[in-house]
Amino acid sequence: MAGTLAEKVWADHVVRRGEGNEPDLLYIDLQLLHEVTSPQAFDGLRQEGRALRRVDQTIATEDHNTPTIDIDKPIADITSRTQIDTLRRNAEEFGVRIHSLGDKDQGIVHVVGPQLGLTMPGITVVCGDSHTSTHGAFGALAFGIGTSEVEHVMATQTLSLKPFKTMSITVEGSLKPGVSAKDIILAVIAKIGTGGGAGYVLEYRGQAIEDLSMEGRMTICNMSIEAGARAGMIAPDETTFAYVKGRPHAPQGEDWDEAVAYWRTLRSDDDAVFDAEVVIDADELEPFVTWGTNPGQGLPLSAAVPAPEDFVDETARVAAENALRYMDLVPGTPLKDIAVDTVFMGSCTNGRIEDLRTFVDVIRGRRKHPDVRVLVVPGSARVRIQAEQEGLDREILAFGAEWRQAGCSMCLGMNPDQLQPGERAASTSNRNFEGRQGKGGRTHLVSPAVAAATAVRGTLSSPHDLDAPSRDGAATAAA
Amino acid sequence: MQKFTTHTGVGVPLRRSNVDTDQIIPAVYLKRVTKTGFEDGLFSAWRGDPDFVLNQDAYRGGSVLVAGPDFGTGSSREHAVWALRDYGFQAVLASRFADIFRGNAGKQGLVAAELSQDDIEQLWKILEEAPGTEVTVDLEQRQVRAGDAVLRFEIDDYTRWRLMEGLDDIGLTLRHEADIDAFEATRPSWMPKTLPARTADSAEAPAS
Numbered sequence: 001m002a003g004t005l006a007e008k009v010w011a012d013h014v015v016r017r018g019e020g021n022e023p024d025l026l027y028i029d030l031q032l033l034h035e036v037t038s039p040q041a042f043d044g045l046r047q048e049g050r051a052l053r054r055v056d057q058t059i060a061t062e063d064h065n066t067p068t069i070d071i072d073k074p075i076a077d078i079t080s081r082t083q084i085d086t087l088r089r090n091a092e093e094f095g096v097r098i099h100s101l102g103d104k105d106q107g108i109v110h111v112v113g114p115q116l117g118l119t120m121p122g123i124t125v126v127c128g129d130s131h132t133s134t135h136g137a138f139g140a141l142a143f144g145i146g147t148s149e150v151e152h153v154m155a156t157q158t159l160s161l162k163p164f165k166t167m168s169i170t171v172e173g174s175l176k177p178g179v180s181a182k183d184i185i186l187a188v189i190a191k192i193g194t195g196g197g198a199g200y201v202l203e204y205r206g207q208a209i210e211d212l213s214m215e216g217r218m219t220i221c222n223m224s225i226e227a228g229a230r231a232g233m234i235a236p237d238e239t240t241f242a243y244v245k246g247r248p249h250a251p252q253g254e255d256w257d258e259a260v261a262y263w264r265t266l267r268s269d270d271d272a273v274f275d276a277e278v279v280i281d282a283d284e285l286e287p288f289v290t291w292g293t294n295p296g297q298g299l300p301l302s303a304a305v306p307a308p309e310d311f312v313d314e315t316a317r318v319a320a321e322n323a324l325r326y327m328d329l330v331p332g333t334p335l336k337d338i339a340v341d342t343v344f345m346g347s348c349t350n351g352r353i354e355d356l357r358t359f360v361d362v363i364r365g366r367r368k369h370p371d372v373r374v375l376v377v378p379g380s381a382r383v384r385i386q387a388e389q390e391g392l393d394r395e396i397l398a399f400g401a402e403w404r405q406a407g408c409s410m411c412l413g414m415n416p417d418q419l420q421p422g423e424r425a426a427s428t429s430n431r432n433f434e435g436r437q438g439k440g441g442r443t444h445l446v447s448p449a450v451a452a453a454t455a456v457r458g459t460l461s462s463p464h465d466l467d468a469p470s471r472d473g474a475a476t477a478a479a
Numbered sequence: 480m481q482k483f484t485t486h487t488g489v490g491v492p493l494r495r496s497n498v499d500t501d502q503i504i505p506a507v508y509l510k511r512v513t514k515t516g517f518e519d520g521l522f523s524a525w526r527g528d529p530d531f532v533l534n535q536d537a538y539r540g541g542s543v544l545v546a547g548p549d550f551g552t553g554s555s556r557e558h559a560v561w562a563l564r565d566y567g568f569q570a571v572l573a574s575r576f577a578d579i580f581r582g583n584a585g586k587q588g589l590v591a592a593e594l595s596q597d598d599i600e601q602l603w604k605i606l607e608e609a610p611g612t613e614v615t616v617d618l619e620q621r622q623v624r625a626g627d628a629v630l631r632f633e634i635d636d637y638t639r640w641r642l643m644e645g646l647d648d649i650g651l652t653l654r655h656e657a658d659i660d661a662f663e664a665t666r667p668s669w670m671p672k673t674l675p676a677r678t679a680d681s682a683e684a685p686a687s
């Protein structure tokens with residue numbers, strides 16, 4: 001029978017088909033752990049005297065609570081420190097591989113897996129974190145789970161689940177210069193809504209997706225969860241194989257050939273039937289930016305802040321009203337006139353080497369706007385090392401931005417990098433919820449290129465705007 | 480999870496309806512890293528009141544909570560069940576439970592038994608007239624016995640079976656351990672292994 005990519009990967013992991021109304025028992029190839037959602041799961045194992053079934057399919061890193069400066073000093077916040085210490089103790093007790101702060105392989109959990117070559121096509125990946133969907137960029141079935149499920153995987157290496165529905169998102173044509181993967185996914189979410197993907201695995205396909213690098217594909221799959229989806233996937237191809245090949249845990253020799261032969265079978269059959277289908281035209285996309293307090297409230301950068309009356313749907317109108325109040329925005333204001341206090345470049349959405357290169361390409365030879373604080377945070381320690389080898393750090397510092405150590409940083413208000421109440425940020429992260437980046441902080445989600453141009457001009461901008469005068473008329477042309 | 484067939488312990492009358500999970504355990508206790516030791520957070524806002532039922536000597540050490548309707552509404556936090564369990568409660572009796580609470584209770588071996596509101600009133604009366612009275616919760620017979628009263632309760636068949644077998648979700652899955660072993664034996668050798676640890680320093684990695 002014809003199948004979709006998601007159905008094929010699912011079928012290859014069924015340990016036991018559920019009878020009648022029972023869920024399937026699905027095998028999990030890889031579990032990623034971090035300090036926030038693992039402690040109770042370890043505690044549960046201890047309580048029941050259970051072992052962790054496959055330590056060799058488990059890996060831990062520290063990311064959410066970790067500071068990005070002074071990482072050699074004890075963590076000041078007690079709760080954060082306790083969570084980190086607990087993870088370290090648990091990892092030691094159960095024999096789990098851990099990459100702690102200061103280690104070269106430490107970093108955001110979703111950057112670390114792919115970079116070590118652990119994330120591969122056709123595997124199942126789970127983590128107690130909703131952005132586990134990132135790994136679907138390799139054609140893996142990857143999704144976030146709750147703490148009880150983390151414990152369940154630890155003890156059994158399986159999960160009891162009912163199959164997800166499937167949705168294809170075809171992005172036809174090709175992107176204009178300056179338009180990126182981030183703009184595609186923001187446009188997708190704006191189109192289907194933050195609940196549009198609920199219960200589905202989204203499969204992204206079409207020319208524009210095939211043209212993307214692995215970094216770009218990860219950016220897209222990462223934000224599938226912001227459309228409410230269980231997971232996002234992209235069929236593996238030569239780009240995928242080239243990315244995986246040679247990484248520390250990638251298959252080698254004959255194993256490699258065998259793996260690639262299997263991976264090539266991982267695509268939706270031509271006559272496969274999806275439960276829903278969406279088509280987007282890449283040629284028409286522009287840089288996208290959010291104006292509201294959920295990732296679906298986005299518009300092309302050239303648009304203006306919408307008015308609540310623009311929304312026919314009652315719920316959407318009320319949501320817009322609340323969002324505009326929180327964001328302190330006046331309907332009709334051109335988005336490009338919105339001035340920001342902070343630019344955050346980083347997170348598991350856009351904290352990879354290619355993202356940093358894109359950012360630096362835009363700021364090269366320029367100085368940041370004097371009123372804007374610019375934070376550049378690599379997604380992992382390896383990304384930081386790589387960036388420094390390429391000299392990106394020097395350009396970032398010369399631009400006037402801060403160059404930090406790896407971690408989730410300002411993506412969420414759980415570590416010292418936070419917005420102050422009322423502060424406004426252009427952020428390459430994935431959530432613009434109220435208070436997400438710090439209590440009272442206001443977030444506009446953007447791509448790395450838009451983040452860079454905004455850092456130069458002080459107002460939401462695309463690289464095309466760089467030759468125009470900035471908000472206070474200062475010259476911004478390259479020195 | 481312990482097998483549960485029948486339990487006898489001091490009954491605690493909690494004459495309140497709509498006890499939500501924030502009242503069972505406030506959010507500040509959610510920052511913890513353990514899954515046990517939540518007893519101090521149980522009903523913490525009320526425990527400061529010397530007249531609160533759990534502060535009365537006769538009910539101390541109680542293990543069967545007899546509560547008002549709509550017990551466990553609000554946030555989905557599993558901590559609410561942990562707190563009741565850690566305090567020593569083995570069963571909660573009420574005329575109505577919030578769905579998520581009932582589901583979480585079943586996962587953790589806490590019996591959530593539904594009785595008619597008349598029967599709950601009768602139990603309250605017995606427990607208040609003779610504080611310290613023991614209540615028996617008989618899962619096999621689906622019966623609650625206290626004083627002279629013999630009352631019937633409802634619990635869904637599947638949960639009852641799981642509780643009587645002492646099977647939590649993990650325990651249930653482990654019944655299929657042979658299937659898991661068999662599946663594992665067929666996995667190709669190139670599937671990801673985190674151990675022995677390899678890093679870019681120990682292997683040739685591409686520079687992108």
Ligand code: SF4
Pocket residue numbers: 063064108109110129131347348349407408411412429430
């Ligand atoms: S970078 Fe943000 S979204 Fe990603 S794992 Fe960290 S906190 Fe979550």
